[in-house]
Amino acid sequence: MSYPAYQYETEPDQENSMGHELSQPSHQPVLLNESIHSLAIEPNGSYLDATFGRGGHSKAILEQLGHNGQLFVLDRDPQAIEVARRLAEEDPRVTVLPGTFSCLDDLLGDQVKLNGALFDLGISSPQVDQSERGFSFQQDGPIDMRMDNQHGMSASDWLNRASEEEITWVLSQYGEERFSSEIAKHIVQTRARSPIKTTKQLVEIILAVVPSMAAGKHPATKVFQAIRMHINDELSEIREGLPLVIEKIVTTGRLVVISYHSLEHQLVSDVLKRSPANTDSTSNKPRLKKLGQAVRASRDERLSNRRARSALLRTWEKKS
Template sequence: MTAGDQVRTAHAGHLPVMFAQVMEGLQVKANGTYLDGTFGRGGHARGVLQRLGPEGRLLLMDKDPEAIAHAEREFAGDARVAIRRGSFAALAQWQATAAGLDGVLLDLGVSSPQLDVAERGFSFGKDGPLDMRMDPDSGESAAEWLARADEREIADVLWTYGEERMSRRIARAIVARRADKPLLRTAELAELIASAMPRTGEKIHPATRSFQAIRIHVNRELADLEAGLEGALARLNPGGRLAVISFHSLEDRIVKRFIAAHAKAPPSNRRLPVAVAFTPTLKAIGDAQRADEAETAANPRARSAVLRVAEKLGAAA
């Protein structure tokens, strides 16, 4: 698929990241059942559906009510499609997956529509309410969490999920500011972080890592990823494919280790009297893939994307 084809596949200005590589990785069968656990605006889902025949099925999930509303507007009339609002962490609890899946796609992180709408509170570049929840009807907003968390917890989150070296200094500034007035807007938080940071030659905004960390924490993204990977492995049919796109090293490390843990025997331990038997349940398909220059030129958000694909092993029924 050429870069031009990929752009034509985009809908309403949304460019699906690494579209051609994902379609190649999933190896869509016309009569297969596939789950897109992060529907977003449906760029990848549309590509899967185009490859399905009358007997194929496409299951769509997303935590975001706006994404689900978009899916229902576009796909509710297609008998091959089933739609469920919720986290992919619970994909194995959806009865529609019980018969087995031939492919699972997880396109992680925040979606372009979420970033582009200031009211969702994901972007430090657009002033809006300090929310950051992918599901605005569930859990604490970023503002609520920052209002109650103690200084140590805030610093730990910024360091663990954002690898922010100035985490303690930023946490101290947040606690001092909220004693005067609550932090309610993204611009307020971004300006506060910038004022607490020493001047460096870095090209990225001083609030980049902190915003990432708070978003990951508020949405339990890494815990959901671990649960979703286990659920995908449980529901995939032998020969089924798992394709995961990650956008930062914390996500990619979890995906890489998960595939390796199910594909390779652990190192032997001479202290054990009997070697533990190991039966691989996954096979890595190629190496990690990245977007090419043509795609990153058209869609700068693809620059940090990493795609990993694995296949479920076992005898086909």
């Protein structure tokens, strides 16, 4: 079976991967062969793809699973869930879990044990490419930025309500943005005249404060990343979700995580090092042991998929 061509982008400064119908964005799963290899799939095992997206990794997992294997697929994005449901209609091995990492305990229930779990963090190309989702500063649209665009507060609502201090904090913590206080001040001044509703308005605010293209990056890159991370509570989701999955993984089972920026890399390491869920109560040693070195995408993959440039794949195995 051949896999569909997938393309994902976490950083909205990346070239748009459009050139296709909006209803059918192109996607390219990152580190596909490497992640499947790292999962060391047992044909009759149970696996979790915690970040289904458009199912690039899921389909590759299914390729390796036998008739009695099981694949649980999670996503908080209603469009991703729609695609997952179509896959589940065709393949009885697939169980769809609509929801977030932090709800995995309830979604999987007490009985489920996993031989492996994959987290491919961040956002998908379909999310970036649809201007109405508001993730991209390269296209004008409503600033929404919710992965689950049916619940919670949009980025526009937040930008028009949050205090200048809170905006400064978010831009500095999640975007490591040098001009966070200047941008926050300009946001608050602008919204006093009229509400900020579109990505174009926000880009104009940022350009007025950060005029240059530092290191070839669009000045809005960090601000958009920061707001997206805040709106989707991305770091808390990782902090809460990983320990829940550690509990479910059986001895010799694998956890594979692909992360895309320094805050994610660091947090994943911290959770795996410090979470009580990963500490054996009798020996005080980690229950999951890191296997080998972190893996980066090959030169070819980095050239053909910009998102792969920052990707880091790490694997852990549960000890007896």
